[in-house]
Amino acid sequence: MLGPVCFLGHKPDFPETKGAMVQKRYLPVAVLTVVLAVVAALGYSLPRPSEDQPRRVLLPNAGGAVIFEHAAHVSACNIPCQTCHHESPALRKDVQQCGKCHGAVFDAAFRKSHVAAFADNASCATCHHFEGGPKKWGHDKHHAELGLECTECHHSDTSIEDKPQNCARCHKSGAPSGKKTEKGVAPNLADAVHARCVSCHEDMFAAGARGCASCHTVRPVREKLPQQGIVTLNPLYVDCAVCHAEKAQKLVPGRMDAFHRQCMGCHEKTGKGPYGKQSCARCHTGK
Numbered sequence: 370m371l372g373p374v375c376f377l378g379h380k381p382d383f384p385e386t387k388g389a390m391v392q393k394r395y396l397p398v399a400v401l402t403v404v405l406a407v408v409a410a411l412g413y414s415l416p417r418p419s420e421d422q423p424r425r426v427l428l429p430n431a432g433g434a435v436i437f438e439h440a441a442h443v444s445a446c447n448i449p450c451q452t453c454h455h456e457s458p459a460l461r462k463d464v465q466q467c468g469k470c471h472g473a474v475f476d477a478a479f480r481k482s483h484v485a486a487f488a489d490n491a492s493c494a495t496c497h498h499f500e501g502g503p504k505k506w507g508h509d510k511h512h513a514e515l516g517l518e519c520t521e522c523h524h525s526d527t528s529i530e531d532k533p534q535n536c537a538r539c540h541k542s543g544a545p546s547g548k549k550t551e552k553g554v555a556p557n558l559a560d561a562v563h564a565r566c567v568s569c570h571e572d573m574f575a576a577g578a579r580g581c582a583s584c585h586t587v588r589p590v591r592e593k594l595p596q597q598g599i600v601t602l603n604p605l606y607v608d609c610a611v612c613h614a615e616k617a618q619k620l621v622p623g624r625m626d627a628f629h630r631q632c633m634g635c636h637e638k639t640g641k642g643p644y645g646k647q648s649c650a651r652c653h654t655g656k
Contacts, residue, residue, distance in 0.1 A: 428628075433653030435628075452465060453631055455495060465492055475618045490562040493602055494590040497619060500606045501585035522565050544605045559605075578612040 428435040442448045454465060470492075472479035511517045523533035530539075536558060543557025550556050556564070563574070566584070573580040581587060590602070610618045622630060632652070637643035643651035 419472060430625075432649065434650045436654065445458060452635075466626055467627060470495065471624045473624050475621055475623045480617070494594065496609075497602055497607055498590055499587050499612065500583055500590055500603045501587055501612075504584055504586055506584060533558055542605070544608055544611045567608065577614050 373473075424439055426437040426439065428437060442451070442453075454467075469483070472483065496513045510521070512519070519533045522534075524530050539555050540558040540561040543559055545559045545563055546557065548556075548560065550560070550564070555561070567574045570583070576583075593601070605611065609615075609620050613620055632642075633644040636644040643649075
């Protein structure tokens with residue numbers, strides 16, 4: 370049986386041939402689309418080409434990624450870096466990423482590993498901002514001026530100490546823990562002294578961190594920063610609870626809470642931009 374008749378010398382167009390031609394025609398377009406998509410994604414994540422050129426930041430999120438435009442905030446709105454980056458120095462290259470301090474979840478794992486996130490520990494002073502030391506509170510003032518007996522502060526039980534001695538002889542150094550005294554276990558020095566002092570000075574303890582200066586010298590950690598920006602933190606004061614009654618999760622919010630508080634708080638204050646639960650889609654691009 371003869372094949373299809375060809376008119377004017379043209380070969381017939383089979384459906385299979387047409388499909389192949391269409392695929393061949395659109396293949397470069399598909400490849401170009403994929404390449405552009407990859408370049409766009411890298412453009413949001415790679416470091417900026419120069420220190421003076423703000424960049425976009427792609428923030429992955431379960432509720433939909435957020436594209437943060439630095440230019441719209443830094444240049445157009447003239448917002449200084451330290452407004453968002455709390456301890457931003459003059460040089461933009463030294464600005465820390467938000468995620469270095471604000472973990473996805475502020476849990477035990479983050480507290481253990483966050484130190485390694487910094488090139489040096491100069492940024493410790495951002496959160497660990499004060500250290501305390503003892504003031505000369507004076508035995509004479511309490512005994513002579515206020516008429517207190519030694520046993521008001523020292524143990525009256527002679528089986529514990531036959532005569533008043535230095536508290537540090539039995540109570541080891543340690544930061545305030547807030548734990549109740551266990552029978553037969555000597556509390557650390559801070560807990561022991563605080564327990565005695567609070568019985569008369571409830572007002573000082575009620576003042577929280579502000580009350581510490583009544584009995585302690587309070588020195589900003591940033592004053593200790595030498596030229597190279599290295600800090601040696603006093604281990605007694607690395608725990609936020611030493612000065613603050615609030616838990617660390619409240620003092621150093623997780624990443625989502627930090628962004629929401631900073632971004633929406635500023636938008637709400639200025640009355641510009643998205644804020645509130647009804648505006649999620651204006652920042653989150655969708656899953």
